[in-house]
Amino acid sequence: MLKQVIVFLIVTALCSISTAQPIGTRPPKPQEKPDEASKKIVAEVGEEAPAFELQDQFGKTHKLSDYEGKIVVLEWFNETCPFCKKTWGSGLLPKLISSLNEQKTDVVYLAINSTASKPKEDVLKGGAEFLEELKLETKVPMLMDYDGAVGKAYGARTTPHMFVIDTDGVLVYQGALSDDRRGKEGDKAETHVLRAVTQLEAGEKVSPSYVQPWGCSVKYKREGKSGRGGRGPLGGRR
Amino acid sequence: MFYAPIHTFTILIVVGLLLHATTGVQPGAPPNTPPPTTNIAGKENGHATVEVRTDVGWVGTLQTFHVIAYITPDAGWHLYWKNPGASGAPTEIQMSVPDGFVVGDPIFPRPTVFHEEEGQTYGYDKPAAIFIPVTAPNTLSDGQVDFKITTTWLACKKTCVMGEQENTLTISTNSMHQGPLHKDLRLSQWSAALPRPLDDLEGGAIVLVGNTLHISGETKMRPIRFLGVEQKGVQFGIPAQMVVNSGAFRLPVPVFIDFESLKEETIIIEGILLFGRKSDDPSYVVHLSVDSNSQQ
Incomplete structure (x- = not known):
């Protein structure tokens, strides 16, 4: 009988161990790389915005210097990113553009596409078709930045990532589109862009001049890759 | 007589499994x-x-x-x-x-x-x-x-x-x-896997001096990293060189608070201090309330 009790206790203990194993009990493999300082944002609020010259989906060339005396709003854009789909599709961005058009100062809205995870023609076609299907009152230029030089000069990290440049060409705001990351408020969300432009028009200081941007990472061209996405030298993620 | 021991054993196993299945109920529970x-x-x-x-x-x-x-x-x-x-x-x-x-x-x-x-x-x-x-x-x-x-x-x-x-x-x-x-x-x-309070760390302390957050404590684990939680009007810079003295460390983290854009009287600076690289290495909560009136 004593033997049976001992066997019983062993079996019970084994049952407990086997069924209490949580998912992923083994510590994950170390994936962290040695410390690296986060990449510095090149464009700084309060300083002159980096110059650019890019072509849009209609073949027109846009230079930042063309818009001297106007407020310029830049949106980093990728039509395959769910945040871009939502902010455009919900009507938030079309409504923002309408509101910007009602300002006293001329406001120019430019979408910039630095996506290089697929061939350039596909990026151009996909973005252009997306904007076309929205049937916007005002045609939104989508500037192609396939080599990512302009995106990197501005430090664009996400889609969307917004930049507001004043009439003197000075960067006055960069960061999130709004605080409504999930698009729950639809086109009723308040945007930091309209707030910044309104503050500029009222002669006020743009504040806050930075709000952490959210969204998909910008799918920049990888070093040594052409037209395809892939892991970077650090085994990075997309 | 031959089957009796097996029968007893089976009952014991079944009872054991049943006991194991009720781990949520503790002894001494109310009726x-x-x-x-x-x-x-x-x-x-x-x-x-x-x-x-x-x-x-x-x-x-x-x-x-x-x-x-x-x-x-x-x-x-x-x-x-x-x-x-x-x-x-x-x-x-x-x-x-x-x-x-x-x-x-x-x-x-x-x-x-x-x-x-x-x-x-x-x-x-x-x-x-x-x-x-x-x-x-x-x-x-x-x-x-x-x-x-x-x-x-x-x-x-x-x-x-x-x-x-x-x-x-x-x-x-x-x-x-x-x-x-x-x-x-x-x-x-x-x-x-949850971060522990900074008070649990030997010598764990946090202080804001001007635009720099100084996080200090004692550990021999490396690396030591701070990840800030950015909020509207609160932005973190790249941490400066860590000061190490034997087992003690002090990590200076630049923090930029846009007081003009913040209406709140108390601003919360929040982040996490990571020791080591593995997911089960220790981490600590960094949490500091700043009175905006005293800082402006």
Whole structure:
């Protein structure tokens, strides 16, 4: 009988161990790389915005210097990113553009596409078709930045990532589109862009001049890759 | 006579299994012990799934307990910490609770640091248990209450998708007795992954001097890193060179507070201090309240 009790206790203990194993009990493999300082944002609020010259989906060339005396709003854009789909599709961005058009100062809205995870023609076609299907009152230029030089000069990290440049060409705001990351408020969300432009028009200081941007990472061209996405030298993620 | 020992043995095994299956009920429970909690998952999508549970057998009056959202990304996909870093979007939890229950801020486990082209991002490519503290009201009747937990996230691989799942957690209530804490291995491991208060660290201290946050303590683990939680008007710079003296360290972190844009009198500076590289290495909560009137 004593033997049976001992066997019983062993079996019970084994049952407990086997069924209490949580998912992923083994510590994950170390994936962290040695410390690296986060990449510095090149464009700084309060300083002159980096110059650019890019072509849009209609073949027109846009230079930042063309818009001297106007407020310029830049949106980093990728039509395959769910945040871009939502902010455009919900009507938030079309409504923002309408509101910007009602300002006293001329406001120019430019979408910039630095996506290089697929061939350039596909990026151009996909973005252009997306904007076309929205049937916007005002045609939104989508500037192609396939080599990512302009995106990197501005430090664009996400889609969307917004930049507001004043009439003197000075960067006055960069960061999130709004605080409504999930698009729950639809086109009723308040945007930091309209707030910044309104503050500029009222002669006020743009504040806050930075709000952490959210969204998909910008799918920049990888070093040594052409037209395809892939892991970077650090085994990075997309 | 021949079969008798086997019969006894079988009964013992069955009794053992039954005992094992009732781990949620602790010895000494009141006579009207309520049934264990239940977890009903809602719609699922977005390359991750969420299951919810609690760390108590049932809830008594004024008892503080945790609702735990256990989120599992699909293989190859990753989700984000409450500060996603250079890109991404935070994992967020919203709870709908019965009257009188008070919900605290979610406690996220230590994130992994990912290195992307555009900078570092923080998140999880393995299951993560997020603890949400809840305090029960001072009056409760015997019965059950439902908590609705909505978890939203962004999951990324080569592309990104937004995900959302709604779960319902039914927890039993008892008017007289507070519920016992579950003590299973899963919970222990999940708790171990949570950051601890900085006070738990030998010599752990945080002070804001001008525009620099000085975090200090004692450890021999390396590396030591600070991840700030950026909020509107609060931005962190790249930490300066760490000062090390034997086992003691001091990490200066530049912090930029835009007081003009912040209406609040008290500004919270928040982040996490990471020691080592592994997901089960220690981490500590960095939390500092700043009186905006004294700083401007």
